Amino acid sequence: xxxxxxxxxxxxxxxxxxxxxxxxxxxxxxxxxxxxxxxxxxxxxxxxxxxxxxxxxxxxxxxxxxxxxxxxxxxxxxxxxxxxxxxxxxxxxxxxxxxxxxxxxxxxxxxxxxxxxxxxxxxxxxxxxxxxxxxxxxxxxxxxxxxxxxxxxxxxxxxxxxxxxxxxxxxxxxxxxxxxxxxxxxxxxxxxxxxxxxxxxxxxxxxxxxxxxxxxxxx
Amino acid sequence: xxxxxxxxxxxxxxxxxxxxxxxxxxxxxxxxxxxxxxxxxxxxxxxxxxxxxxxxxxxxxxxxxxxxxxxxxxxxxxxxxxxxxxxxxxxxxxxxxxxxxxxxxxxxxxxxxxxxxxxxxxxxxxxxxxxxxxxxxxxxxxxxxx
Numbered sequence: 431x432x433x434x435x436x437x438x439x440x441x442x443x444x445x446x447x448x449x450x451x452x453x454x455x456x457x458x459x460x461x462x463x464x465x466x467x468x469x470x471x472x473x474x475x476x477x478x479x480x481x482x483x484x485x486x487x488x489x490x491x492x493x494x495x496x497x498x499x500x501x502x503x504x505x506x507x508x509x510x511x512x513x514x515x516x517x518x519x520x521x522x523x524x525x526x527x528x529x530x531x532x533x534x535x536x537x538x539x540x541x542x543x544x545x546x547x548x549x550x551x552x553x554x555x556x557x558x559x560x561x562x563x564x565x566x567x568x569x570x571x572x573x574x575x576x577x578x579x580x581x582x583x584x585x586x587x588x589x590x591x592x593x594x595x596x597x598x599x600x601x602x603x604x605x606x607x608x609x610x611x612x613x614x615x616x617x618x619x620x621x622x623x624x625x626x627x628x629x630x631x632x633x634x635x636x637x638x639x640x641x642x643x644x645x646x647x648x649x
Numbered sequence: 650x651x652x653x654x655x656x657x658x659x660x661x662x663x664x665x666x667x668x669x670x671x672x673x674x675x676x677x678x679x680x681x682x683x684x685x686x687x688x689x690x691x692x693x694x695x696x697x698x699x700x701x702x703x704x705x706x707x708x709x710x711x712x713x714x715x716x717x718x719x720x721x722x723x724x725x726x727x728x729x730x731x732x733x734x735x736x737x738x739x740x741x742x743x744x745x746x747x748x749x750x751x752x753x754x755x756x757x758x759x760x761x762x763x764x765x766x767x768x769x770x771x772x773x774x775x776x777x778x779x780x781x782x783x784x785x786x787x788x789x790x791x792x793x794x795x
Contacts, residue, residue, distance in 0.1 A: 480686035484678070488694040493782055496701050500789040564750075565763040572682040576689075576767040576774075580736070580747040583770065587689075587732060587777045591725045594781035594788075598722070601788045 432476065439473050456507050460498040467491035477542065481571040654708040664706030672699035679775040683767065689774025693728075696775060697782035704786070718787050725780025731773035735766060 443466055450462035467490030474483035540547035557578055558570060567573040575583050655661055675695030682688030700720075703712040736747040744751020749766025750759040757765075 481688070481691075484686045485691045485694070488678075488691040488698075492698050493694050496698065496705070497782075497785060497789065499705075500786050504789055504791065564760055565767060566760045567683045567764055567767060569683055569685060571686075572688050572767060572771070573763075576682075576770040577749070577763055580770060583689075583774060584732060584736065584747070587729060587774050590781045591729050591777050594721070594725055594784040597785045597788050601791075603791070 436473065436476060439469050439476075442469050443473075454509055456502050456509055457499070459509075460495050460502065463498070464491045464495040467494075481569075655706045661706050664702050668699045668702040671695055671702065675699055675775075675779075679771055680768070682771050683764065689771040690778055692771070693775040693778025694782065696779040697786075700779070700783050701786050704790070713792070716783065718792055721780050721782075721784035721787055723780065724776045725784060728773045728776025728778070728780060731776065732770055735769045735773060 446462050446466040446469065450459045450466065453459050453462065467486055470490065471483040471486035474480075474486055540549075544550070557574055561567060561570045561573045561578075565573040565577050567577070655664070672695075675692050675698075677692075678687035678695055679689060679692030682692070700716040703715055706712075735749070739748045739751040740746060742751045742753055747766075750763045752762050752766070754762070
């Protein structure tokens with residue numbers, strides 16, 4: 431860990447995050463988020479968490495960016511966020527209080543790499559000392575994830591596959607669906623006509639953005 | 650719809666050139682998790698990128714011939730099943746769920762068995778992540794089959 435480099439990376443992270451929220455062009459926002467992930471992975475690599483760093487670079491900077499771009503291609507490239515000044519002024523003290531709370535809590539954390547820290551007591555000692563003997567795997571992270579804690583990994587994989595299935599359920603258009611339906615407002619197939627009957631309000635909120643999106647998509 | 654041949658030749662050529670190497674790197678990451686950074690999650694991510702890059706840059710007919718649409722859900726299911734089976738097999742040998750060391754095959758030590766179990770699990774996770782990501786992309790692009 432090199433302290434000046436870390437400070438620079440943190441500054442870049444904050445700037446990238448603020449810009450990504452404020453920029454109007456969503457493609458630029460995606461690029462900024464990918465840059466954010468890359469710098470975050472640098473930060474992880476700086477503290478020798480190479481596995482986390484690789485996952486952050488591959489999934490954070492690569493895949494989520496691609497998925498976001500896919501979503502942009504399917505909808506609109508320009509954000510139409512409304513600026514609500516009053517809400518901003520009420521949010522500000524809340525965010526400040528949250529940051530203060532986090533900073534206060536961080537003073538109670540053990541130093542990084544402290545061998546007496548609670549996280550390094552108990553089972554982790556056994557894992558670290560026994561991993562090579564038990565599993566012949568030099569990379570402790572891998573033996574932890576896929577052997578000692580493989581049920582956690584099973585759960586995580588299940589979550590990802592479930593996410594894909596849920597995306598299919600929500601987004602796939604079936605035969606017999608109304609052709610005019612946008613994918614965004616499609617409630618997902620065979621809800622009964624009554625439940626689906628659109629009141630004027632729903633129509634307004636459902637259709638108006640669509641017109642915008644179509645114009646945006648053609649640009 | 651929006652996928653398909655990208656107008657610029659440079660992007661098309663670079664996409665076509667890069668994706669096989671990304672695929673190879675993904676396989677390496679999946680298989681090399683024992684000795685270096687990586688494993689199923691990151692490797693599956695690279696595999697998915699290698700499949701998605703042609704879809705964004707190359708002509709549709711070619712890209713969807715390389716990795717067909719039904720590949721996504723198929724691989725997701727196969728990977729998940731591989732993981733679950735890998736967890737179930739030790740139970741037939743009297744071990745616990747996902748306790749690969751309990752599997753007894755003559756000539757292979759328990760620690761070696763766990764090593765192999767980790768490899769199979771990583772491959773399963775890699776396939777599942779690959780399938781899930783490709784599925785999500787296809788669904789977003791309105792190209793999925795039901």
